[in-house]
Amino acid sequence: MKLLEVIYGGDPVALSGKVRGILQGASLWQAQFEVEQLFPNGGAHSFLQTISDLNIAQRVSAGEVDEVWLWGPEDTGWPESQMFGQGAFAVNSEPGGGGLTCPPFIVHGFNYERDTASALHAFAHRVEWMLAHRYSVPVRIQGFS
Numbered sequence: 784m785k786l787l788e789v790i791y792g793g794d795p796v797a798l799s800g801k802v803r804g805i806l807q808g809a810s811l812w813q814a815q816f817e818v819e820q821l822f823p824n825g826g827a828h829s830f831l832q833t834i835s836d837l838n839i840a841q842r843v844s845a846g847e848v849d850e851v852w853l854w855g856p857e858d859t860g861w862p863e864s865q866m867f868g869q870g871a872f873a874v875n876s877e878p879g880g881g882g883l884t885c886p887p888f889i890v891h892g893f894n895y896e897r898d899t900a901s902a903l904h905a906f907a908h909r910v911e912w913m914l915a916h917r918y919s920v921p922v923r924i925q926g927f928s
Contacts, residue, residue, distance in 0.1 A: 795854040795893070795895035798854075798895060798898075798899060798902065799818075799852065799854065799893075801899045802893075802899055802902045802903060802906070803816040803818075805899065805903060806903075806906065829860075829861075830853070830861065830862075830865055830867070830879060830890045830892070831867075831879060831880070831881045833851075833853060833890075834851075834867060834879075834881065834883070834890070835881075839851060839888075840867070840868065840881075840883045840884075840885040841885070843868065843885040843886055843888045844884075844885040844886065848888070849888060850888050850889045850890070850891070851888065851889070851890045851891070852890075852891045852893060853890060853891065853892050853893065854893050854894075854895045855892065855893075855894065855895065856894065856895070856896055857894050857896055857897075859892060859894075861892025862875050862876035862892055863875040863876075863891065863892060863905035863908055863909065864876070864889050864890065864891045864892070864905065864906075864908070864909040864912075865877075865878070865879045865889070865890050865892075866878050866879065866887055866888070866889050866890075867879035867881065867883050867885075867887065867888060867889075867890065868883045868884075868885045868886050868887040868888055869883070869884055869885065869886065869887060870886075870887045871887045872887075872916050873912060873916070874889060874908075874909050874912040874913060874916075875905075875908050875909060875912055889909065891905065891906070891909070892905075893905060
């Protein structure tokens with residue numbers, strides 16, 4: 784999987800490496816994350832602004848990028864994840880707008896002020912929403928079933 788990482792401040796490179804390593808190990812190495820490009824210290828923007836600034840939709844259409852991880856401080860207002868593109872559906876938030884005509888892709892908004900567990904927790908929510916979509920079952924937001 785080609786991964787585009789955007790870092791807004793801080794230095795989450797080590798945290799990102801840990802998250803990728805844990806996800807790869809948990810998948811028995813079926814999920815391979817390849818960092819395609821790293822953009823440090825660009826100033827936090829909305830997901831749509833970042834997609835526009837970095838031509839992400841075009842890069843997804845060209846097969847250069849499969850998903851995007853954004854790292855920023857807690858006050859960015861980013862959802863844990865959001866899907867954009869044609870056929871996008873809810874993953875932790877409503878599908879992203881912008882009229883993008885590229886294949887669907889996910890943008891993660893991770894907080895570099897927290898630990899690895901927080902990023903993995905956010906990733907688990909993404910998986911939960913994707914499975915709920917696939918099997919047409921409601922996502923339980925509160926409590927456990």
